[in-house]
Amino acid sequence: MRAGGPLDAEMILSATEDVLRRHGPAKATVVDVGRALGVSHAAVYKHFPSKTALREAVSRRWLNQDRDALAAIASDSEIPPRQRLRSWLAALLASKRAKAHDDPELFAAYRILVTENSDAAAEHVTDLLRQLQGILADGVTSAVFRDADPAALALAVFSATTRFHHPAHTGDWQTPGVEDELDAVCTLLIDGLGHPDVHP
Amino acid sequence: MRAGGPLDAEMILSATEDVLRRHGPAKATVVDVGRALGVSHAAVYKHFPSKTALREAVSRRWLNQDRDALAAIASDSEIPPRQRLRSWLAALLASKRAKAHDDPELFAAYRILVTENSDAAAEHVTDLLRQLQGILADGVTSAVFRDADPAALALAVFSATTRFHHPAHTGDWQTPGVEDELDAVCTLLIDGLGHPDVHP
């Protein structure tokens, strides 16, 4: 059960993840987490003030995996902004999709946890929006994107791709054509519906 | 309770709506519907084969209200396609938003009913997509939209506006800036991120 040394936050978070996967978020108790670690449940309370705080910490850790993976793409100035936007959005879909596909129980558990803790979700959105804004700002600087407020642009792009990253649409991500649909939306966002002739 | 004449489908549907509003979808029973009409529950079964069928019928009636209201805009060839697209999407948001705001209990009830009966939801989406496709086809004909498959274009536009019509995002519709956010997305869809200079 318990590996050599004393308990630390990371061990507890990992154990919590296991318990979540096995029992689901509704039945996962801190007694279970204690048992998984070979300690009493009171020991867990030495590290986290409440069950809610523990669930929040575990949610944050999970969301931050995506954030960190995407940050690499967002800040890669080797890739031109248009392609970078496409790659970033595709990677966002791909990483969420992979999580949902590879470990459905765990994904379902986190889905519920994150909707409960809307603070963690809101901060995650803020993080992603900041990354997106960086890409768009680069595009504005290099004059491939129209000169508008990058924050407003980021929000609009994020809104327009809701179906490809919001957990409410998890079911859609398993259908074959999703990547192509995201690609079609990207094309519309980058080039618009506008016929070349109507542009000045 | 029971108004003069014999029971018909419409009377039952209206009574069902009342029961749904009062008790919510989880507690609404066909015994309640019978009671509201002053008849036994078995009388309801003379008109609908099952509780599921009754719920489906009431869902369809509800969804068709929006469909019919929007059809008027979609087929109004007086309005130029670009503006028609904007108006149609704005009206879609407005009508759902109004329902959610004016009678939250009933809206919540229908939200659950419709997610249960995914057939009705799927058909509703098909209806809306057909309307949208009509607008886009007009735009392609009059050369204000790029010459692409209107069906694919419709799907992309519908996907990109998911946040403004999908019931999972009902909460967002009450926040002050939504209409402006939809407008920003519309602008992006119509004109794209592209800077005029990069167009041929």
Added chain:
DNA sequence: TTGGTAACAGAATTCAAATTGTGTAACCTG
């Protein structure tokens, strides 16, 4: 003094018994 235990009160959850609801059948009535 940090990291652990066991014991506890009150809140939350489970489980089986009792109630209520669904769908059908056999039967009236204009």
Added chain:
DNA sequence: CAGGTTACACAATTTGAATTCTGTTACCAA
């Protein structure tokens, strides 16, 4: 015979007693 009734089997839901979980306290060990 269309449109209603009552009566019924069995499925689903509610209810309340018994159990389990949360968060705290008092205490122990390195």
